[in-house]
Amino acid sequence: MISSSRRICLSSSPTRFHNKSPRISINSRNYSLNNVKNSQFAKKGTLNKREVEPFLVDKFDRKHNYLRISLTERCNLRCKYCMPENGIDLSPNSSILNQDEIVKLASLFVESGVDKIRLTGGEPLVRKDILDICKRIGSLEGLKDLGMTTNGINLPRKIEELKASGVNLLNISLDTLQKHKFELITRRLGFERVWESIQLALKMGFDPLKVNVVVMKGINDEEVLDFVELTRDNNMEIRFIEYMPFGGNNWKDEKMIPYQALVDEIKKRHSGFNRIPEEETKSETSKLWKVPGYAGRIGFITSMSQHFCGSCNRLRITADGNLKVCLFGEQEVSLRDLMRGGANDEELKRVIGMAVQKKEKAHGGMVDMYDIAKGKNRPMILIGG
Numbered sequence: 001m002i003s004s005s006r007r008i009c010l011s012s013s014p015t016r017f018h019n020k021s022p023r024i025s026i027n028s029r030n031y032s033l034n035n036v037k038n039s040q041f042a043k044k045g046t047l048n049k050r051e052v053e054p055f056l057v058d059k060f061d062r063k064h065n066y067l068r069i070s071l072t073e074r075c076n077l078r079c080k081y082c083m084p085e086n087g088i089d090l091s092p093n094s095s096i097l098n099q100d101e102i103v104k105l106a107s108l109f110v111e112s113g114v115d116k117i118r119l120t121g122g123e124p125l126v127r128k129d130i131l132d133i134c135k136r137i138g139s140l141e142g143l144k145d146l147g148m149t150t151n152g153i154n155l156p157r158k159i160e161e162l163k164a165s166g167v168n169l170l171n172i173s174l175d176t177l178q179k180h181k182f183e184l185i186t187r188r189l190g191f192e193r194v195w196e197s198i199q200l201a202l203k204m205g206f207d208p209l210k211v212n213v214v215v216m217k218g219i220n221d222e223e224v225l226d227f228v229e230l231t232r233d234n235n236m237e238i239r240f241i242e243y244m245p246f247g248g249n250n251w252k253d254e255k256m257i258p259y260q261a262l263v264d265e266i267k268k269r270h271s272g273f274n275r276i277p278e279e280e281t282k283s284e285t286s287k288l289w290k291v292p293g294y295a296g297r298i299g300f301i302t303s304m305s306q307h308f309c310g311s312c313n314r315l316r317i318t319a320d321g322n323l324k325v326c327l328f329g330e331q332e333v334s335l336r337d338l339m340r341g342g343a344n345d346e347e348l349k350r351v352i353g354m355a356v357q358k359k360e361k362a363h364g365g366m367v368d369m370y371d372i373a374k375g376k377n378r379p380m381i382l383i384g385g
Contacts, residue, residue, distance in 0.1 A: 050065075052112060053112040053113050055350070056109075056114070057356070058325075058356050058359045060359075062311070062359075063313060065114050065115050065116060066114065066116045066117075066313045066315070067109045067114045067315050067317065068314060068317070069118070070120045070121055070318050071121055071124045071127050072121045072124065072126055072319050073090050073096070073122045075151070077123070077153065078186060078188055079187075079214075091319070095320045095336075096319050096320055096321075097319065099129050099132060102133055102137075103133070105317060105335060106136075110143050114143075115142060115143060115145065116143075116145040118147035118169070119134070119167075120149045121150075124148055124149070125153070130158070131162070134148075134165040143166075146167050147167065148162065148167050148170055149173065150171070150197075151172070151173050151186075151194065152172045152174070152194035153193050155172070155193075155197040156197055159197070159201065163204055163206075171210040171239075172194065172201065173213075174194050174195075174198065174213065175216075175220050177223055177227070178223070179191040182194075184219075202234060202236065207235060208236050208237045209235070210299070211239065212241060213227055213239060214243055215242070216243050217256070218255065221257055224240065224266065225266065227240075230296070231291065231294045231297060232291075233294075234295055234296050237286070237297050237299050238296065238297075238299070239299040239301055240259075240300050241303075242256055242257070242258065242259065242301060242303055242305060243255050243256040256304055258302075259302040260305065263300070266289075272291065272292040274289065279297070282311055285301055286299030286300060287299065303327075307362055310361075312326075321336025321339075322335070323352060326360060333351060333355050
């Protein structure tokens with residue numbers, strides 16, 4: 001049940017709600033932007049659109065210009081929808097892509113027309129060489145956007161250097177505005193650190209900052225209107241994500257609240273809540289909405305109720321070097337083994353192209369969310385968020 005909204009003040013005490021507009025104040029740290037102004041970040045978003053090479057076009061004429069690279073299987077949280085209750089068996093370090101292998105693959109894809117890369121995990125910021133990885137990928141000629149999805153725990157210490165290295169798109173995961181519930185969902189402490197990360201990201205001008213919220217019935221659905229209220233004065237996109245089935249997350253359909261039900265509930269409070277399709281790109285995963293007069297916007301990731309597979313432009317590389325052409329598909333091919341076996345760029349392109357051609361029309365060939373739930377896909381933490 002979605003409760004009535006409250007005006008939320010994003011202050012240094014994030015668990016207390018006040019009768020004020022949700023303004024974010026930065027009072028815990030001072031950050032200089034001097035070393036950012038002339039960084040790779042300043043160059044992002046200005047490159048002309050390029051066509052991808054034919055091996056990145058599938059049989060449905062979908063052009064794949066967006067690559068998501070998981071940097072690690074490790075995470076400092078244990079979110080219930082991502083991490084199986086009994087944990088996971090981590091791959092040995094020798095099986096995880098090293099920095100040079102990550103940059104080699106990123107370079108290959110960018111040279112072939114990919115203009116957007118997102119770094120994921122696990123939690124990408126637990127990698128000790130994360131800044132070096134970002135600097136090397138961020139300097140690739142032809143790359144338009146370098147994004148990162150993070151839980152925000154380690155972000156405050158690194159956010160300035162990340163932006164200077166070329167990261168210009170930032171998604172922070174936060175599924176609740178209540179400290180005790182955060183600990184229930186993530187099985188860990190750290191709510192204040194995530195809150196601080198959101199404050200800092202807004203101050204540093206990530207435009208728009210995206211906050212990912214997996215909506216689960218009976219767990220955090222009563223907070224939907226509170227999340228909407230965060231967009232009143234802040235240039236952020238709250239992204240409500242439908243709860244999806246992955247290996248070991250005990251998915252049940254009764255926990256999944258479909259997109260339209262969320263829209264209907266928000267409209268009860270905000271009658272003018274309307275979709276803004278003019279801000280959606282062709283390959284946009286998010287259906288974008290806005291409360292009139294609010295600075296930010298609301299996105300809905302409708303993977304279960306209204307999939308967007310027809311315009312999919314994404315490929316994924318797991319931390320252990322496997323190429324996944326579909327989030328829900330079970331088929332993978334090891335690019336790591338090919339590289340370590342001495343494969344040259346043309347041989348890698350040939351194998352990637354074969355995998356892309358096998359990409360199914362929707363949901364990895366699954367019929368619906370129930371079919372997906374019966375599959376043998378990896379846990380989300382081993383795929384990359």
